[in-house]
Each structure stands twice: as C-alpha cells, then as structure tokens.
Amino acid sequence: MMTKRRSTHGITFVEVMLAFLILGAIFLPIFYFLTGAVRDTERFYTETVAISRAKFIMDSMMFQIPWWAIREGNPCEFNAYNTVLKKTVDAAKNLFQRAVPKMFGDGCLTGNPDKYLGDGIFVCKKGFKYRARVKVVDLDYDSTSANPVMFSIPMPGPGSGRHEFQINQLVSKRDDKFNLIKKIIVQVKWSNQKNKDPDSDPYARSLFLVGFKSDLEG
C-alpha cells in the first residue's frame, strides 16, 4: 500500500513557536525600553528647563539688577528704594515689575510695588512645576570681621610689602553695613511628575548656581 509522503517544504510548527518565543523575548524589553525612553526624555526636558531658568535668574542678578537693590536673605528681596538717595528709583521699579515675575513666577509679589521676593513657583508648557529661590548673603565687614575679604596691592620695589585695606576703610556704610560683595545662590527645584509641587515630592531634583556680585556702581 502506498503511503502519502508529507511535504517537507515550508516551516515547521516548532520553528513558528520558537520564532514567537524569540519575538516575545525581544519585544518585552523593547516596550519597557520605549516607556523608559519617554520618561527619560521628559526628565531631560525638565532638567533643560531648570538649567535655562537658573541661567536667566543668575544673568539678571549678576548683570541687570543693580547691586544696591538686592537685599540679603533666603529668599532675597529686590527693593527699588535706594537708601543712599533716599528715594524709590523708578528705573529699578520698572525693571522689577517686568523681570522678577518672569524670573520666579508666582509667589514673588509682596503687595508693595517697590519690593519683590527672590522666590516663586512656575509651571512649564508640559505641566511640570518648578520652584526657584535665591539666597543672598552680604559679605560685609562686620559679619565676616574674623576673616573679611581684604583688598591689597603690592607696593613698588622688592620687599616693600603690600598696601592692605579693610572694607570699612574703603566704603561708607549703606544699610548699616560696610559691604562691597554679595554672595548669590540660585536654586531651581522641580518634580519629574506633572503638576506636582516639588516641595511635596521626596524625589524632587535640584540644581544650583553660585556667583559673587561686586559693587561696581558706588
């Protein structure tokens, strides 16, 4: 009796099952990876927004806002009242009105149009929340009198020593302080979860910028 011979062309069932198994093994980490990649992209996006905001704040403080208008504190204060001229400087007031809310977002207003706080919260276009704060420390003569910043210059001629000057020998008091340099620390803190206040997120991330602003206006 003749038996019908099975065709050996094509692929076997075992091969198909193996192929499915391998494809499954490949696609599982791919899906995991793609989800992670989307998360990472958002993480880099938030970090870039934070860096850009910190730069904007530090640039404004180092190069735009007058030295005398930045008052010590955590958060610092921007005050348009000039204690030497004994009047509110309109140019400073207008600058604060336009720039400070852009720097810090909500929370920088004090109710007094001459004064703003270096603190606030803002939301980016994608819905992530960021807090920005600036701390300013006066490196004045009295608070650093144990080890103040000194200004010295060598006298001409070998072995002639140096002229040394303390801050209080070089400037008069302003706001009850002999001061020439302010330490500025900017912090931007954000949550990688949309619409979450970084203050209430234990996994919130932060970045900092530090600068020293000298009184070049006096």
Next chain:
Amino acid sequence: MNDRNGVAIVVVLFFAFSIAVILFFMAHSNTNLAYQNKQTLYQMQAYYLAQSGMQHAKLQLRLLPKETYEFFAGSGSGNPYADIDSSNYPPTAMGVFSKDSASYDLFKSGMAPDNKFPYGGRYLVDRFELLGSHDRMKMVQDGYKIVVKAEVDGGRGKTFAEELSEDIIVSRYTGGIK
C-alpha cells in the same frame, strides 16, 4: 533534505540583532544627553565664577586705581592682583565638592548655612597688565588687561574650567571704569 529548515529562526535572530543594535544606540544617546546636561551646568557655574572674579578685580581697580598705577609706575612687575583668589578669604572660599554640598537646599531650614556652598570651586586673577596710560587731556586714564580663571569641582575628580579676559580703562583719580 529540505534546505529551508531553520530559516525562520535565522530570520528572527537577524531581526533580534538589528533591534538590539538600535536599542544600544538609543540608550547611548540618552546617556549622552544626561552627561551633556551635567556638563552644561558645571561649565555655566565655572562661567559665573569667572565673571565673579572679573567683578572682584574691577571692584579693586575702581577702589584702588592710583595704587594700582603706582605699582606699575614704580617698575613693579608680575601680577599685583594675585591676591584676588576666592580661596584666600573664608567668605568666598568654596572649597571642594563634599557630602555637605550634595545635601545643600535653600528650601529646607538649616540646610543652607551662610558659610556653605552647593559647589566646590575657585576664581583667581591670573594676569593683570598695564596696557598704557593717557594723561594729556583733563582725564588721566590707564588701560589694563585682566585675565581671570575659574574652576568648578564636579566631584569624582572632574573639574570644569573657564577663562575670561577683558581690557579695561580706568580713571586714575576717580576710579571710573569703562
């Protein structure tokens, strides 16, 4: 023998290899992005420290224009502003990156003491030269070249450096700077 036996597995393995290569490069580009963000931040910090050093030098020049000129006029050589080095004075000495720096936080009370910094770093006046003087008109002015260097300690032995150079004209008797 059928010569097409096992072809599906070969195709799938080739496909798997291709996907693995693509994934590797995607992961690599993500890692690069994280690294670049960190680089950008530290480099930016070095830039602001260099600007701080430049302002410090300008401040001293504004306060001591005559003394600075007299140093050069008395055939003084070298850098008269070598003393402007943030690590020389405790209020500006940022030191090196430490665990304290990592826990620094302005939003938590007690985590941002006045004498601490979130970074380690330093600025200094590297070169200070008299370029020329001008005293034939009412204003007596001196021109100087200032070169400031700054570096930031990023931890794990990584440092980020920045250099700034500016030519400045100062009024010898009033300290007015241009």
